[in-house]
Amino acid sequence: MINKSLLVIGLLFPWLSLAGGLSGDSVLREKPVNNTANLQSPVGINLSALSYWSTEWPLMDLMKSSGQWLTQCDAKNSPHCTNLIWDTFEPQQLDLDENGWVRSLPSANATARYRTVATLMLSGDGGAHPAGQYTVLYDGEGTLEYQMDAVKNMSLSQPGRDVLDVKAGSSGILLMIKDTDPHQAGNYLRNIRVIRPGGICKGQPWTYAETAAACPTPGSSYIPFTELSELPRFHPLFLSNLRRYRVIRFMEPFLTNTSTLVEWADRPRLENARWTDEKGIPAELALELVRELTSDPWINIPVRASDDYVRQLAQLARRQLRPTQRIYVEYGNEIWNTAFNASNWVEAQAVQRWPDQPGGPSSYTRRINEYGRRSAEVCALWKQAWHPDRQRIQCVMGGMVGNAWVSEEALNCPLWAAQNGGSSCAEEMDALAIGPYFGYHLGLSKLLDQVIAWTQQADGGLTTLFQELAQGNVLSGDKNLALPGVYAQMARHRALADRFGLDLVAYEAGQHLVGAGFLMNDARLQTLFFAANRDPRMGQLYRDYLAGWRQHGGQLLMHFNSVGRYTKYGSWGAKEYQTQLNAPKYEALMQFIEANPCWWEGCAAAVP
Template structure:
């Protein structure tokens, strides 16, 4: 529980076949959708997926004799794990490995071991044949060393290690909030853990999000899909209430940045605002946002009641303060059903606007000076304004996204892109991000209760490119020494921490009828399993050596 007193949360990266944040030991969970290929046709994708008879789990019930399906994993990554991968599947069919050289170590019914060094192309998994009487399904591509434990412990340990100190995870990208499909979104259309991939516009499975929060003791922040119907919101809230650890708090927000014209949810809200007669002009979007977010809040409150375990966040556009003020005025007395106002906390330093002409020749010290001044003045002023706005309406103030926003707007120029990436990888980013955190703490966190003052960094991990350098880490497992943003955040968390112990006396995660965890006997730590919620433990490995002798432990 080293995240116990942390006021820092994090936005997790999305689930894609090219994400540098490897979340699962079964990387098929982050694979692409199937593409169709025909024998004798040299097209990479014949775009015939609509013709394939698919099962509910996303695997083909049958295939034409001259058609194959292919999916990609670990594409375009700079540091993918290499070694012996295990490929498992149920049912009957033929699998082919593409796009890389490999040594086949073993092949048998439903199981293949391949020794690979993965390049930029990643791994192509081609399904050449499936038996209609027993279709191939439940395909797993397991990282080296995790075959024996992937079902009980699905998350990649290096991913978990990078997250252990955050008190909250925002699952906005994990659940693919931006442009979420389908419309309408029903409970029956949600993604299940058994689906062939967790990637895609439907978002990942709620079950995996809850499991991750339960394992690491981090409060979840959920964004309801913009087109979710009432039953979806109700069933979602019920499942969270029933399966989330009871000591955790849940944050809830309607969609994400509904004000932002680059996202489908903005156009959806505008259309709904017009068609329902809320407004015929530009105010339609925030009037519909207020209506639907308030309806969402009432549904969640019907499940949680007045519990302080539920935090309902309202958010609009931080960059245009009067726009947010007008939206809040329209909300009126409905504001009483919300817990918090959520804003962004980015620093741009005006590098790609006011300073674009001098940027290519700018030194790191010049960037440091410009950005320090920006954070201490412009950013501090923004935080102060919204702190006042929140207090006036009896709301807590939260940050749903924050960090650096040093990115060039279209059109991009290679020289500028390279300069911005270089700046983001330089040690000055440790100083600047720490300055940002300190200003937020000074203006907001120090004056808030445990509910308010949360700083949500954007984002946990991501490769740097012309589209931005958002990740604290550039890839899962990146050394601490080469990750200045990550260093800044970890040192800030350490400065806040007053814990003298890093774990409770007995902690575990429930996985069905068996729980796993670490516990103390006297002052000696052990790891093991328990079937009676920690009254007796079977030691798996410890100072006594491997044993299956139950050990009594005190509560």
Template sequence: MNKSLIEKPAGCSSSILSRCRAAMLIGVSAILGSSSSDAAMNVGQNLDGITYYSSGSVFANSFKACGAWLTSPVAGGAWDTGFGDKGPSTDAAFVMRTDGYPTVVPFTAGGVSQYVHTLAPVYENGTHRLYFTGKGTVKYSGPGVAATTRVLTGGTVTFDVTVTGTNDLAAYNATGPSLRKGPSSWYIDILVSNSTDPVRDIRIMRPGYNTSGRDTFDSDFKTKLGFYHTFRVMDWLRTNNSPYTKFANTNGKDGTGIGKDFYSQGTGRGVSVDHICDLANETAKNIWICVPHAFTNAGMNDMAASFASKIGVGRKVHVEYSNEVWNGMFQQATWVAANVSGANTPQKYGTKAAEVFTAFKTKFDAAGKGSQLNRTLAGQAANSWILDNSLITAGSLTDSIAIAPYFGKVFTSLPSPLPTMDQLATDTYTIMPSVRSWLDSHKTLALSKGKVLLCYEGGQHYVGTGGSENNEALTDLLVDFNRDWRMKNLYRYTYMGDVNSRGVQLFTAFTLSSQWGKWGSWGSMEWLKQPIGPNSYEAGKEWGIRDWKTNNP
């Protein structure tokens, strides 16, 4: 059976943090079961951003995934008056501690007395243990849990709460395309917080973890990561369109360098370096990190020093400047074009990447971990000219180059009739010769420059754009194709072997787990606890990746 692979077109949207991806084509072998080289590539995974609507919990404490603070009038009214935690642009009236909790509630903003509130995900029924520290008044509610107000008199108190009727992530929505349900929600309000002993350290410990430490990772999540060589945390770090210029977080608002005690790991600051390094150290895995595009030199140095001091000995750290700076749909592309000197945008990107590489090499060398650093320059798979130019300004400091070889089909208009499953698997065959030449050109570039070739992302992408994404029948077809046996076989018999045969040393799939929908079916799993296997109800793409690697160690 003839197969083909393509990358996503620039301008497409995604339900994952409103991501946009780029159009790039890459081809696979026309013969099912293409052979791999003797030295099989390592396989990694991207991790989906942490939010209150994520498809699974990576923490035992689900409050770590709560949304950014919202504000509402004490007297009642609007759900969000807009004075809450908005990162660097947070209203001056909303004063935050370095752990992100408000210094006092209520506070006055816009001439109105305001309180703060947020949502946190609920993933299972059973007994959840809620922790609160400080003095004030809080209110909580959730699935099967009526709104409950508690007056806190100081110290740490706990409340055991039984959740019933939470969403089953394996179940489908009642109407519309055959999409899975998202998590249910906790609603947490801080109505009063004492300025001398403010409400803080809120925890919602999930069933089975009631007595676990605040920072414990979900055991199933760690087990799933155990298969992989490297995990990339571009989305964990909220890299795309980041508004931050510094790492130091001295006022709770302005920097990305939050601690594990910060109220949420699900805000625009991203996940704490401490958590990322803890996960790498506990699982004995390598990491791939991305540095926000507008960071000052101080921001780069501070971030580099933090990772250098906290990553364990022997753990490889791939460092990349921002993400897809060549993709004009991201703010980092326009920022680099406007703020960096150079002959063209790829060379400007190389200049900024070189600054990041210098900062990280200096800090890692000082920590005695210089050999653990891999400085990675990323480009567009369809156009090796981009990386060729980026290497002009960053080549001497670069260890590896990376591309994102997606495969699939992009429907820019609604086809009539809709294609069959077989047609979806075969109808891009005509572009394969030119696509293979693109892959070969990056292999040639890497060899000619003495660099290692990696994939920062990759996998399938079947999607509608230009309005066709709103057609429910097309969405149904494409998500069902992602569950189909043909997709499993594209991964295990064709795609993985084809990428491997072109000299790629590390393939980092995108992404481990996320909900599927009209913007794409990104996740290898539809929810984090989905069983992995070849059956229709199991995570077939994840199984296909694992099956290939198991047979190509």
């Protein structure tokens, strides 16, 4: 799926001066250049969670996005196994250090079933990663083996450094620890880094080169990533893809909808072996990315976070961000949505705060009031921590685009206001945020027969689908989310935001073509929806949609999301894979950014 060996980017990663490379060679490193391509951009982007199957290339080190340790055994190494067991599900018996590296493996007579551990990388990405030589660096002593699409190149490998020949298949890389710390001296395998292939052209640090052939003078000017004195944190193509976006939202990378984080001391750390466990990515990583991009971060606060956690995060952000950067702060995500564990936890807190009473408000009404209460509380903590820079904080109240009552109830929070001197939660807020998706209604069961009938048409139903999405005149129903209906929702929330003196922003936005509930498994819907997302007409629909957002009073719009494969769970990515060149949704977003410098007062960012 790699379409070109040379892709130009408009952003530098942070080079130093003259230093020894990872291979021991000396290489010249360029000075950083500030990204100014997003200063007047009206569009932001949601990132996906880190995963081993992602088609996005966020990090240079694949180990950080690898899967959790698999505990494995077979009849050759464990008396408890009669054949190969892919995962014995014994994570609680792993002997890990404070950063998650395996300190020891079970002895031959141990009661644990497993004898080796393994982890996956690039598995299930559909071959979206490049074929080539991947480099594994590690500290300590032990035995590493590799399977699936990776074969160790014995002639190029040496202790502490393995070179893998990897093909661009769907299986990916299976890294296995067969032995560690053989002399029991505490020198176990650790600090494992798996570096992607490719590099830069010397003197052209804005250029990603897949191979030496991409550089003007092959051989002499090509610098592999492994020969840089310090491995860049982020892949240049990842940075390139993000450089035009004004704001980066980290809801999914923080695993906001399932997070159980409470105390600051328990947060994920940069030193961890990987950043794909239940805690999500470190806040430091998110802040490092936006500082490099000179974008503004949109931070989602875990719903269970203590006041100390909130203060510590606020102080960290103030230290790490540039003085010109703003920050968007949102408590949780879609607390109105009963599908999310975190949101349901908020309702449980609300019921404790306001117990059931005969004729009293429903538990759901109390949920929304508790959301408003804690949102205002979190916002106040942030602004106290940032004083006198509090004007750089944009506190966001998340609304429900299809039900303006939810948005208004959260802002008014009458249950809390009655106990708080009559002050509404809106008084602490700066923006009302909605998710004005279009096309959701096409995945509903009540319309299934009509939509499936379209697939029998000569073009598979695409012309009819785009007519319905653009005009809303093919299907009918109270949940019609074609563009005209979505525009009406935007207008209602613009009026609501005006009543409270707030900005109107979109926390997520874009198409929403996916089967609802069990219909996500309907292959006919999948085929139609995938094709629609790849069709050039989707690009035109996006241009109309974005123009409509501006026309109906919208301000910052956060597309959902950046890069991702199309699956039964949705076709969310503006691109399907990192190197995609013809991507109608992405192209429409870039065209809108170019033609529409941000239009609301004070929106342009200062030159860094």
